[in-house]
Amino acid sequence: MTAQFSDTDSPETFGDLIRTWRQRRHLSQLELSSQVDVSTRHLSFVETGRAKPSRDMVLHLADHLDVPLRDRNQLLLSAGFAPVYPEGSLHSPQMLAIREVIRQLLAGHDPYPAVVVDRWWNLVEANTGLLLIASQVSPELLTPPVNVLRLALHPEGLAPNILNLGEFRGHLIGRLRRHVALTADSELADLLTELEGYPCDQPLEEMHGPGEVVVPLRLRMGDVELTMLSTVTTFGTPLDVTVAELVIETFFPADEATASWLRDAVASL
Structure with a gap:
């Protein structure tokens, strides 16, 4: 499965997306790198696009950032990997x-x-x-x-x-x-x-009443x-x-x- 964009589109890179999720969770690069057991330097390189994350690293980061499954698929796509979480119909x-x-x-x-x-x-x-x-x-x-x-x-x-x-x-x-x-x-x-x-x-x-x-x-x-x-x-x-x-x-x-x-x-x- 691949994402297709027109010439005028500017899709966010994996680094853009993971930085956004990190900031949304109010974590510094140091705090996140400590949680996922990678160096701050490597995380910085991933966010700036100087290093390409592995599929396992994408999922590892998403897990620690509590990224919803729908958005984890988007992270995988942005890093060049196929989505891993299906989206089935309740009527299937x-x-x-x-x-x-x-x-x-x-x-x-x-x-x-x-x-x-x-x-x-x-x-x-x-x-x-x-x-x-x-x-x-x-x-x-x-x-x-x-x-x-x-x-x-x-x-x-x-x-x-x-x-x-x-x-x-x-x-x-x-x-x-x-x-x-x-x-x-x-x-x-x-x-x-x-x-x-x-x-x-x-x-x-x-204001809630006393005891509520x-x-x-x-x-x-x-x-x-x-x-x-x-x-x-x-x-x-x-x-x-x-x-x-x-x-x-x-x-x-x-x-x-x-x-x-x-x-x-x-x-x-």
């Missing part, structure tokens, strides 16, 4: 086991909401509990591809019914900002700019207030780009009133 036969795991997790979590998203926070799968909550948003926001951050914070999404919108919005935007810093993904950066521009009549980040250890989601459903906490799960040791970028977020009731309402509401569907 090879992904059957992954699809089954996702379905079991989502179904097993009903009636409480759960969602699976990709790198860009686009909806991959959702269970009945999540679809129940999303039923009160504008139909336009449910047109694929559905972005769950837009679904949550858009003025025609869940935002008007999130009682602690300033706090929860600050939490989600903070997560996205960290993701942008980790991946340097321009599409995520555009999404961050969009979300930051949404109106909100509450402070972006409210996580940011809850306090959501109005009709005349009922639901309070939920969420956890995030990823697949361990993934070797496929698609699988590595999947995130499973599950919501749990923070009180019995919320649990009871969700059980009854999902059972009545």
Whole structure:
């Protein structure tokens, strides 16, 4: 597999890319060279193009810099090597086991909401509990591809019914900002700019009350207030780009009133 560029393109070299990732991780050449057990001089030569890294060195540097799999493939290409991490479709036969795991997790979590998203926070799968909550948003926001951050914070999404919108919005935007810093993904950066521009009549980040250890989601459903906490799960040791970028977020009731309402509401569907 080779990359093709026009005469007017100026593709970044491996040295350019690895220097960018090093700086993004706030590491000096000395710090990184110590971590990967090479001389600072050799690392400097690699970054300036005076030395060509081996395939193993590319992967070694990427591992220490916590470069996402998608971007590790780009590093390999820029150094003249073929990508090593496949990017399969979730609908392919090879992904059957992954699809089954996702379905079991989502179904097993009903009636409480759960969602699976990709790198860009686009909806991959959702269970009945999540679809129940999303039923009160504008139909336009449910047109694929559905972005769950837009679904949550858009003025025609869940935002008007999130009682602690300033706090929860600050939490989600903070997560996205960290993701942008980790991946340097321009599409995520555009999404961050969009979300930051949404109106909100509450402070972006409210002070948490005494004893609070996580940011809850306090959501109005009709005349009922639901309070939920969420956890995030990823697949361990993934070797496929698609699988590595999947995130499973599950919501749990923070009180019995919320649990009871969700059980009854999902059972009545």
